[in-house]
Amino acid sequence: MGTVINVVAVLAGTAIGVAVGSRLGRGLQERVLAGLGLVTAVVGIDLALAWRATSPLYVLGAILLGGLIGEALQIEQRLSRLGDRLQARVQKDGSRSTVSEAFFTASLLFCVGPLTVIGSFEDGLRGNLEPLATKSLLDGFASIALASTLGFGVALAAVTVLLVQGALTLGAGLFDGILRGEALDAMTSTGGVLIIGISLKLLDLKDVRVGNFLPALVLAPLLVGLAGLLR
Numbered sequence: 001m002g003t004v005i006n007v008v009a010v011l012a013g014t015a016i017g018v019a020v021g022s023r024l025g026r027g028l029q030e031r032v033l034a035g036l037g038l039v040t041a042v043v044g045i046d047l048a049l050a051w052r053a054t055s056p057l058y059v060l061g062a063i064l065l066g067g068l069i070g071e072a073l074q075i076e077q078r079l080s081r082l083g084d085r086l087q088a089r090v091q092k093d094g095s096r097s098t099v100s101e102a103f104f105t106a107s108l109l110f111c112v113g114p115l116t117v118i119g120s121f122e123d124g125l126r127g128n129l130e131p132l133a134t135k136s137l138l139d140g141f142a143s144i145a146l147a148s149t150l151g152f153g154v155a156l157a158a159v160t161v162l163l164v165q166g167a168l169t170l171g172a173g174l175f176d177g178i179l180r181g182e183a184l185d186a187m188t189s190t191g192g193v194l195i196i197g198i199s200l201k202l203l204d205l206k207d208v209r210v211g212n213f214l215p216a217l218v219l220a221p222l223l224v225g226l227a228g229l230l231r
């Protein structure tokens with residue numbers, strides 16, 4: 001139920017944000033987007049500093065290897081093409097597509113961080129909805145802000161939330177012994193680095209193709225596990 005509540009919060013926030021965003025002028029939209037970029041950078045830095053509890057080499061290795069894998073698979077390009085097709089179906093004026101940008105930004109913000117993992121475990125193992133209910137409230141407000149400037153693509157992140165948190169909740173017994181300690185810290189820190197990349201794009205400073213680094217989120221805890229086996 002915690003994941004269902006979270007999905008509903010994201011969809012509701014997106015609906016409100018899209019309705020509000022259409023009433024904002026171009027200048028206000030740019031200011032909101034800049035503010036989102038700054039806040040996103042702070043969130044990313046805070047999460048990235050989780051590597052203080054582990055080794056930064058895990059994060060560096062995951063980022064480098066994940067980037068190579070993602071570039072070979074052309075993850076961002078594929079998702080961008082999907083976003084462009086979705087945008088074309090609902091918008092005929094030829095303006096710049098923001099679907100992919102909205103999806104990447106929202107998915108990382110909503111699914112990276114200790115509260116996602118801990119909340120899912122609490123829901124799956126003990127039926128405690130409080131952590132995910134709190135996260136749902138935060139994600140709902142974030143959805144309003146994101147959708148007011150980036151549009152309906154934020155709603156697609158609800159699918160990511162459903163898949164990621166749903167898998168963690170249903171498989172809590174399996175993941176409980178894996179995503180703990182250094183493994184969780186490494187994954188959280190790696191996610192923080194990716195979120196910093198998203199902030200650079202929101203601030204129109206650099207497009208680092210964050211989508212191609214998504215495999216790093218899986219590689220970070222795997223590297224910790226491999227290092228543990230070799231000790």
